[in-house]
Amino acid sequence: MESLLNLTVAGGTPVRILQITDTHLFAEKHETLLGVNTWESYQAVLDAIRVENRDCDLIVATGDLAQDQSAAAYQHFATGIASFSVPTVWLPGNHDFQPAMYSALQEAGISPAKRVFVGEHWQILLLDTQVFGVPHGELSDFQLEWLETKLSDVPERHTLLLLHHHPLPAGCSWLDQHSLRNSAALDRVLAKYPNVNNLICGHIHQEQDLDWNGRRLLATPSTCVQFKPHCDNFTLDTIAPGWRWLELHADGSLSTEVCRLEGAKFRPDTASEGY
Numbered sequence: 001m002e003s004l005l006n007l008t009v010a011g012g013t014p015v016r017i018l019q020i021t022d023t024h025l026f027a028e029k030h031e032t033l034l035g036v037n038t039w040e041s042y043q044a045v046l047d048a049i050r051v052e053n054r055d056c057d058l059i060v061a062t063g064d065l066a067q068d069q070s071a072a073a074y075q076h077f078a079t080g081i082a083s084f085s086v087p088t089v090w091l092p093g094n095h096d097f098q099p100a101m102y103s104a105l106q107e108a109g110i111s112p113a114k115r116v117f118v119g120e121h122w123q124i125l126l127l128d129t130q131v132f133g134v135p136h137g138e139l140s141d142f143q144l145e146w147l148e149t150k151l152s153d154v155p156e157r158h159t160l161l162l163l164h165h166h167p168l169p170a171g172c173s174w175l176d177q178h179s180l181r182n183s184a185a186l187d188r189v190l191a192k193y194p195n196v197n198n199l200i201c202g203h204i205h206q207e208q209d210l211d212w213n214g215r216r217l218l219a220t221p222s223t224c225v226q227f228k229p230h231c232d233n234f235t236l237d238t239i240a241p242g243w244r245w246l247e248l249h250a251d252g253s254l255s256t257e258v259c260r261l262e263g264a265k266f267r268p269d270t271a272s273e274g275y
């Protein structure tokens, strides 16, 4: 938890970050989630990112990397991103099994650091909102105190906050029962630190860009199945898998773009009622 990743970035250029989330990989490459082969859709996303050929300083993986808690699934994740040779950090989602996640990713050379200093102007903090065994999220007192310490000891840096669970209602009632339950406690901490203006989450398998008391909350598509916005009951979307690019500027501003696969190869079984 205490390890710090310190990345130098060429002066004058923004920090370029790739977010990959909710890969839901299995030990076996042929396994599917709701009709989508998650290993294949992850490979297709990585291939498309390679074709984009963008500069990238850091990859962030925001949870639900494995669907079956296996070390092999985390190894598949690591093998996939290895070709980028870019420093990568991760946080857990509700489906992750942290002992396997930590050790398999560490063995593959992926840092368990939850704090990253990037260049002179930014820090990135990765929160653990997992409540083991249930789909909703919560920040423990330990997490909230850790966050406050890391915010208060570098007040001159802008902070980008990453977490798996969405702290604001997503507008899908079936998903909103699985949100970050104590987001009010997070809001109380952040209210004291005006240098936290951007939060990024996964979990809801859809793109969102919301205002949370003056902060920007971004949610990012999964690399596999997508959930349809604004539905009361579990509903899958046929929109393609995606990923997110971020640029952090020296003045604290952030620019971002969601990209998706072309074509309709990874359409889920829309008759599925859950998992």
Ligand SMILES: Nc1ncnc2c1ncn2[C@@H]1O[C@@H]2COP(=O)(O)O[C@H]2[C@H]1O
Pocket: 064, 094, 095, 135, 174, 175, 178, 203, 204, 234, 273, 274, 275
């Ligand atoms: N039909 C359903 N109704 C409510 N929740 C579901 C349903 N199917 C799956 N879920 C849970 O909702 C979660 C949302 O995204 P996750 O991938 O974290 O994992 C999902 C499951 O834990």
Ligand SMILES: [Fe+2]
Pocket: 064, 093, 094, 095, 164, 203, 204
């Ligand atoms: Fe999740």
